[in-house]
Amino acid sequence: MPDQICASLDVHSLSILAPDGTVDDALMPPLTETDIQRLYELMVLTRTFDQRAIALQREGRLGTYPPSLGQEAAQVGSAFVLQANDWIFPSFREMGVQLTLGYPINQILQYWAGDERGQQSPPQLNIFPVCVSVGSHLPHAVGTAMAARYRQDPVAVAAWFGDGATSKGDFHEAFNMAGVFKLPLVFICQNNQWAISVPVKGQTASSTLAQKALSYGFEGVRVDGNDVFAVYRATRDALNKARTGDGPTFIECLTYRVADHTTSDDAGRYRSADEVATWSARDPLLRLELHMEGRGIWSKEYAAETLQRATSDIDAAIEVLETTEAPDPDDMFAYCLSQPGQRQSAQRKAV
């Protein structure tokens, strides 16, 4: 003091894969060609799943569904780094995260068909139920990270959420606690620039979302969310930090919600076709294809095969979905409490 600068804070941004498919070699993470193909295949699976889900919804076989079109790199690239024993807290639009981690496709569909059994994470995965109440899952990620550390388990925790979620009180309380307790936690924002009809400028006046981490004493980084390598690299670094006790990181993936908010929404009411077209041209999948083609690990046949495999995996899942018996109404009682009370026992008989 008197009038001086008491804190100088920078926010970094990262991009590796250019729209033309070339990469910044200095920043390119050491992914094998198999890894890259796997990333690609998962992104194709995510997109194919999305198309099929929308079609099923139109046919009345699923309920309201939130498309992930355009966010495949931001979802697959971030989930790709996680390990089976890590704990995962998705919001509701992260089908790409679930698919990357091997969550059963039929269960994802089952959930969107309105059946809780779709949320019963397989025992080998620790994926929390999809969180519809925006941002309210972030404190759970904090508690889980506190618990893992208390137990000295080599576990990291990752949570996904949208730009809209950054406006919620729970975002703040969770980020703040993550900073105070220096938790093994990665916060991954899918800044798809819209929260239903509210653009990110109507959500916050801060120029990046990444800088919000500075409020909590940890690092925030903005990555090109349509660049799967940048997303991968940032998440890898953040997870390494988490695993070595260096605390949380906030990754803002700048991407775009190319489709409507959900199958009940009509985005044409509130945003321009131009904007959508601009962002569609920045397609994350296309960019990766160009890169792979340049490296000689992509061909039309390979693409067709990949699509074919995705389609048949999804077909198989739909088959399972549609042959699964309807849920038992008794499950409402079986899973409410560990044991129904006197009143519920009576009600249970009546159902």
Added chain:
Amino acid sequence: MPDQICASLDVHSLSILAPDGTVDDALMPPLTETDIQRLYELMVLTRTFDQRAIALQREGRLGTYPPSLGQEAAQVGSAFVLQANDWIFPSFREMGVQLTLGYPINQILQYWAGDERGQQSPPQLNIFPVCVSVGSHLPHAVGTAMAARYRQDPVAVAAWFGDGATSKGDFHEAFNMAGVFKLPLVFICQNNQWAISVPVKGQTASSTLAQKALSYGFEGVRVDGNDVFAVYRATRDALNKARTGDGPTFIECLTYRVADHTTSDDAGRYRSADEVATWSARDPLLRLELHMEGRGIWSKEYAAETLQRATSDIDAAIEVLETTEAPDPDDMFAYCLSQPGQRQSAQRKAV
């Protein structure tokens, strides 16, 4: 991009009045000697009030009371700039703010004696009731600022709160909305470094509180909260900004809670006498006295007179307090809703 800095953010700190009483002339605001004496007198009034309130509490004439000792500059200096038609949202420890704005002393006491009538702001002031639920008043300040702007009234809004309040979800939602709507609003944090037994380091990992404003796209500044001129200047600038449509400002006043959290607390359980002694030595009142003495506008006689006036104002208020008839139990019904419903009308008769 690729890896580059996408935001560079600075936080400024401000101090004007040094512990030895000298000031930084370049930064010293143009206060008249009468202004300075008025500031001093209000700080003396605040401190005297505090001592008397604690004594009254010990005698059982007030309930639990939260002392403001050490925070006089941060409270009086910030409130001094406000105008009668401005809207004021105090937390619970801002007796100095209330006194500066001319809130009746007997009503302040009445509130701490457990009587709602103490919260009935006089018609010429727009001071919201003291908010015990930490941080939850900040959204009201936002709404009021939105309303004032909607009405095109030349009104600014100021809200006070502690370091602990910065951890609450409502702090975040309010700050974020203030940024988005660029409101005529000044947020004034009394960073007295403790929230009951939790030091500010246990509250947040961010190195200053001021930098939290960067998350919301507006300016945050840290001022020496024991320096009444710095507090005054920062608030003045922020209010000018607010009044000219340039949006909100966050002012962090770095000060210290010299006394126990409340009369029910024993701070000796959780902090060192050394720390308290260090901060007691930075007494805001002493510093101002030194300055005024240097300028020839302070003397022992003047000080004694000032204290005498404060004491007699408070005596008069205590007299009013103690001769005020007990509240009417019917008031519980009279003020619950505009008109009691059928049930309340029946209950009302029974009381």
Added chain:
Amino acid sequence: MAMLTMVQSINQALSQEMARDNRVLLLGEDVGRDGGVFRVSEGLQEQFGAERVIDTPLSESGIVGAAIGMAAYGLRPVAEIQFMGFIYAALDQLYTHAARLRTRSRGRFTCPMVVRTPYGGGIKAPELHEESSEALLCHLPGIKVVVPSGPYNAKGLLLAAIRDPDPVIFLEPTRLYRMLREEVPEDDYTVPLGSARIVKEGTDVTVVAWGSMLERVFKTETAHSLEIIDPQTLTPFDWETLLISVKKTGRLIIVHEAPKTVGFGAEIAATVAEEAILYLRAPIMRVTAPDVVLPLPKLIDHYLPTTEQIRTAIDDIMRY
């Protein structure tokens, strides 16, 4: 007179009241440009501007908190919570502040605001989109709770709510939004808060139901003579109308879609058991959802009260 849906009649009420009273403004998520996810505020931002039909950040507590500040300042804000399942984050603002501001400031500040929210089940929507937690809003004094049951009373109750000097929660039964059409006068009219409506007179059983359950009671075929009461306002409740009816019929069934335990039906039953027990010829029956977590769409029909259950209750109560 125009036949309107509830979405239309609420939209009309908002539009007319905003034209009449410039203190009225709307705020919430997607209420402006998008016209609300159910289109309840469609066209209003075009008509009244973005300063008066305000798209807010995704902040339920902030929305309600800001509305409190606006109301205290002298405006008449109408806040929207996009679905009732998201009101929980705003309960602190409702309980701690909206409900208490008048009391705490001894009348110096008041809170004439309305919080509208789509309410209730049966629309096969994702989780938290079908909640009916009205009881939570009825327990803490200082808030009024209104539940319209059709396009006509929706308009009149909403106008009354906006003009009311106290905070009002306005629960809009989503299932009815477009299901019913009624004649709705273009004119200004209010349906007073705190007055129940005897929807159908009868002699055998008093049936109390609100929101979308009223429709279900009407759909229930029975040979018995039902006196059907639509409370319209849950707090303050019109006990007089209810007690007169129960004293006449001697039998009471309450139907609500919320879980049974400490639902608002409990209050109705308790009050009757306290004030009119000597007139009763039968136990007081409640037809409600069971005390379990609200399920996803595949099971929702096993959760919400059915006409079958209502009929069974009527048959049972008539055995006494």
Added chain:
Amino acid sequence: MAMLTMVQSINQALSQEMARDNRVLLLGEDVGRDGGVFRVSEGLQEQFGAERVIDTPLSESGIVGAAIGMAAYGLRPVAEIQFMGFIYAALDQLYTHAARLRTRSRGRFTCPMVVRTPYGGGIKAPELHEESSEALLCHLPGIKVVVPSGPYNAKGLLLAAIRDPDPVIFLEPTRLYRMLREEVPEDDYTVPLGSARIVKEGTDVTVVAWGSMLERVFKTETAHSLEIIDPQTLTPFDWETLLISVKKTGRLIIVHEAPKTVGFGAEIAATVAEEAILYLRAPIMRVTAPDVVLPLPKLIDHYLPTTEQIRTAIDDIMRY
């Protein structure tokens, strides 16, 4: 056996359970270094370390949300909300998540956590320090609500709550914290959740009261023979014990310090009016706070139910 206050018996329960089960940890504002503002967790941070007795930031929603995450991970967190008046900001986490995690994940994740909070009036404290909003926690299924009434059952109920596989809200009547002393065994014992206790057998009137109102019922002098029931757990409620008693006495009075409308007393009255009305000889009476905002200390004695009001209700009900 030691004569302990409730503060001491709760402290002992926490200490013993932490020693027995390393999954148990405490979190909350000022619970560590300071030992809690009522000293309930005094000495525990010294004993178990700051990683297990965790001073958190001032974030009620974050505290409960973090506890949910810990519980899902396999720990047994005991979170403290410093006063019940500050739990409102955590209701979203309780309703949306704690109560539903088991259902939503079909048992894959569960939420064995306890949220303790000082509860109830009569301590002449500032606003929001005397709330008794138990009814709000009893309506939404998936949470258990426990209210001890003395040092002995406080210890046993808390041990049962920590060991319970479901989320439990544990409401500690602040007025009783240091008022009563009881013999409290040093040993490990539990008082099972979901079982009421007949505190005193009697034949004329069944009186149900919990928390600090139980003490007030005991203080009420009357010549009539009261059967006094302490539910101990509000959800799940022990209906069986209550109904047997009411069928015996034919008269029921419920006493609670929360406002009347949709208080938990309403549920008790409604259930009896549904399941045992034919046994009743008199209206069911509720002695409660009025339906107004909880006042500051100067008026609190006019708000909380008094022994006088309880006695009047007894006299009234005995006229039938």
